[in-house]
Amino acid sequence: MxxxxxxxxxxxxxxxxxxxxxxxxxxxxxxxxxxxxxxxxxxxxxxxxxxxxxxxxxxxxxxxxxxxxxxxxxxxxxxxxxxxxxxxxxxxxxxxxxxxxxxxxxxxxxxxxxxxxxxxxxxxxxxxxxxxxxxxxxxxxxxxxxxxxxxxxxxxxxxxxxxxxxxxxxxxxxxxxxxxxxxxxxxxxxxxxxxxxxxxxxxxxxxxxxxxxxxxxxxxxxxxxxxxxxxxxxxxxxxxxxxxxxxxxxxxxxxxxxxxxxxxxxxxxxxxxxxxxxxARMPVSELPAVQPASDIGYVELRTDALADMRDLLGQLGFQAHGRHRTKNVELWSQGAARVVLGRPAPGVRQPTVAGIGLSVPDPGIALRRAAELFAREVPREQDAGDEPLVGVRAPDGSEVFFGAATRTQPPWVHEFGEPADEGAALIERVDHLNLAQPWQHFDAAVLFLHSVLDLHTQPSMEVAAPVGLVRSQVLRSADGIVRIALNLVPSGERGETILPQHIAFAASDVLSLARSARDRGFRPLEIPANYYDDLRARYAMDPLLLDELRELNVMYDRDESGEFLHFYTPPIGTVFLEVVERRDGYEGYGALNAPVRLAAQYQQRRQATTGISA
The missing domain is CATH 3.20.20.150 (Divalent-metal-dependent TIM barrel enzymes)
Structure with missing residues (x-):
């Protein structure tokens, strides 16, 4: 062509x-x-x-x-x-x-x-x-x-x-x-x-x-x-x-x-x-085959507030593996959910979701597909004995790495050592990522995820927030293993990104996890009482469940398939975490709750920076 x-x-x-x-x-x-x-x-x-x-x-x-x-x-x-x-x-x-x-x-x-x-x-x-x-x-x-x-x-x-x-x-x-x-x-x-x-x-x-x-x-x-x-x-x-x-x-x-x-x-x-x-007279050829991910092997967070992020992960029940044997990053895990922590690159002020690792059948084919789609390969130093990983850079500068899928724990995990105490894992895996996108990268990010990773768009939506109207576009793999929500970011007075990014973890029992996290000193994002009054009017709910949701600041949604329970951590800079529980085939993301969450986060940031609580 x-x-x-x-x-x-x-x-x-x-x-x-x-x-x-x-x-x-x-x-x-x-x-x-x-x-x-x-x-x-x-x-x-x-x-x-x-x-x-x-x-x-x-x-x-x-x-x-x-x-x-x-x-x-x-x-x-x-x-x-x-x-x-x-x-x-x-x-x-x-x-x-x-x-x-x-x-x-x-x-x-x-x-x-x-x-x-x-x-x-x-x-x-x-x-x-x-x-x-x-x-x-x-x-x-x-x-x-x-x-x-x-x-x-x-x-x-x-x-x-x-x-x-x-x-x-x-x-x-x-x-x-x-x-x-x-x-x-x-x-x-x-x-x-x-x-x-x-x-x-x-x-x-x-x-x-x-x-x-x-x-x-x-x-x-x-x-x-x-x-x-x-x-x-x-x-x-x-x-x-x-x-x-x-x-x-x-x-x-x-x-x-x-x-x-x-x-x-x-x-x-x-x-x-x-x-x-x-x-054909104008020959057209297919791309190398899509390599469907068997899981999200890891999510990489970069922040200068490492101590705060370690405390937060620990409160949620994650276990520390320690530092990589040759690289200045560390690993935390719970179940099949893994978070790699490191410091941001020079000149980057805010914490960021810097990249993801996907487990695929053939990383080489995945890389060739990305290269044919003009994605830049990310150079990675590998020492003898390191598990080979190959990656490319997304339009917003984040990285996507491909590693070989295995039936057991990925071999690269051992490069960090073993956690001191495995403990009971209420968190099972990464459920989805929510990535803020500057205006100039939004459509490019959609194309990158669709063409390189074969993620397909779901109906987009717009959410009212105190900082403006947020446009959100979810892309997901056919089997739902990889789900990424892109948010088009409104700009602050100086054009700064003001919408946080977050990682959502899938849990088997959100209410139990919320209680155990609270026992470890965790304080969730506070949800206003008006929200729970509205829940009572919206759904015929067990009053005891409603009281428990209110007590733990857990949010709730329901559709024709099932139920969705989720809670949020306070942000560390511009990154926060979410824990979700999907019951009976629920496939959404709690869309009706998004304006309430965004308003609560705005209120928390405003109080932290100005001391004004209303």
Whole structure:
């Protein structure tokens, strides 16, 4: 697949965008006209710069409001087009994008549109360029790709073809199957974009909410599969209008974009079948097989408040193994739940969930899949006798390591020594992680977890908190072994992250654990009495159970499957812990309790920093 990207996807100057596309491994770019107009460089210099970077300039766009007009305006439009064709010659670009008319068309007559496109084709032919006609989803008369294909067929000109854009097709609910009826030589260009499934006007949806493939709700694998069957072998380009991407670091966004196209290639190969995909004129191949995790082997926490975190883990019944024999980290465990503690990297002020370790059938294959998706490998020093672990870095800087799955305790645990007293284990394993994501990493994190780890998105939700509206997106493996909730973080007055991250541990008996932890000096996050009064009104509960929940600051939820009991620790910096008990197949996360928890945490932080309790 020839990977291309529109410069509109990236922030920065035109030169910065070209450099970012080159470094991310793209083959070419679409030049978005406003980027060229704002550039201090001449078209010839831009052409030479792209060539030096090994990038082709694949498309000049957009040219608007051409067809369906009267004779006087047609003459003006042809004059405009001639000037753009001359500019394209200077840039060395052979294809121009023509959007269907949204403003000046006064007729929807397809024969008239075709005749005017034929005139445009004659002009393009004189300059040695081509025109790719695209049906905008909000076009005045032409808003569907099959209609655009009819007009191109009627125009019957070698210099006039189609641009197929997945957003304009799928946002209108049009089936992509008819793409297979279009001759490959009349498909001049292809643009792809994903998007969340929203109910809003399509123009606003397009201009602000497009996403890279794999980050939204469109079935892009089928779109690409139908395209591949036509025999098309030209560029597949990302055209993403997104307010976040236009502010984020262009290098990071370009890597995210390149990852999305590799994932899309895999989805197309899966749709077609591996053999058919490889045999296509534009070959598409599947990624190395997903390595499903048998468990979360460990979670790594980094904090300068090691003493406080040790006390907290001890109160919850975790046992210390001691320091690693060669590395400056220590291990705490209970059941199959393991926490590796270390100090943060220089310059990192807040405690963080720095990484996770997954036990998989073949770590090498897991690493190869991640590498094909442009994830950076994390270098790790390994001494003789150390269990081999391989890992990659997520968009937010955290790490994901892969170790070989075993039927017993992972061998690397012995590198820390054995705990002094195993004790009774009420905590069984890690249930889920809740990771705060800065605005510029949220969608990239969704794509990373979906493509690299094969975690699938659950319905997203928004939770009201004292600091703002928190958007939460859960991703989980098919078997529920790995569950990660991503929270889009509101910003404080100085743009600081103010939403904590947390690790949730699964327990066999939350109430017993809460009591034993209290006996060891544990003080849970205090939940207001109003919450328990509301529980009494919401559910027909055993009064004795309600009193016990209130006494221990344990929260409660119920669905058609079962019950959910959970409590929270106070935060240490921006990290806190949660202990959960799922009864009778409950699969949720206590969503109705989230606003209460967030408010209680806000109140606790405010009291700690200001001394004000109300």
């Amino acid at each position: 020839r990977a291309s990207i529109a410069t509109v996807c990236l922030s920065g100057t035109l030169d910065q965008k070209l450099v970012a596309a080159h470094e991310a491994g793209f083959h070419g770019v679409e030049v978005f006209e406003p980027d060229l107009v704002a550039s201090p460089d001449s078209p010839e210099r831009i052409r030479a710069r792209a060539a030096d970077l090994g990038l082709s300039l694949d498309l000049y766009q957009p040219f608007r409001d051409f067809e369906g007009v009267g004779p006087d305006l047609l003459e003006q439009n042809l004059r405009r087009a001639g000037a753009k064709f001359a500019l394209m010659n200077r840039l060395g670009i052979e294809t121009m994008l023509l959007c269907s008319n949204v403003a000046t068309a006064r007729s929807g007559d397809e024969q008239l549109a075709a005749a005017q496109l034929r005139d445009l084709g004659d002009l393009a032919e004189r300059f040695g360029v081509r025109v790719a006609y695209e049906a905008l989803a909000w076009g005045r008369f032409v808003d569907g790709y099959e209609q655009a294909a009819r007009i191109v067929r009627l125009a019957d000109h070698a210099s006039i073809g189609l641009c197929l854009d997945s957003f304009h097709i799928l946002s209108k609910g049009h089936s992509p199957e008819a793409i297979e009826t279009i001759p490959a030589d009349k498909i001049f260009f292809v643009q792809v974009a994903d998007a969340p499934l929203l109910s809003m006007d399509v123009l606003s949806w397009s201009r602000h909410h497009r996403l890279f493939p794999g980050e939204g709700g469109f079935d892009l694998g089928a779109f690409m599969g139908h395209l591949v069957r036509t025999g098309y072998d030209g560029p597949v380009s990302l055209e993403i209008f997104n307010d976040t991407f236009r502010q984020a670091d262009p290098r990071a966004t370009a890597v995210e974009a390149r990852r999305s196209l590799r994932w899309l290639e895999h989805e197309a190969a899966t749709f077609l079948g591996a053999a058919a995909g490889r045999a």
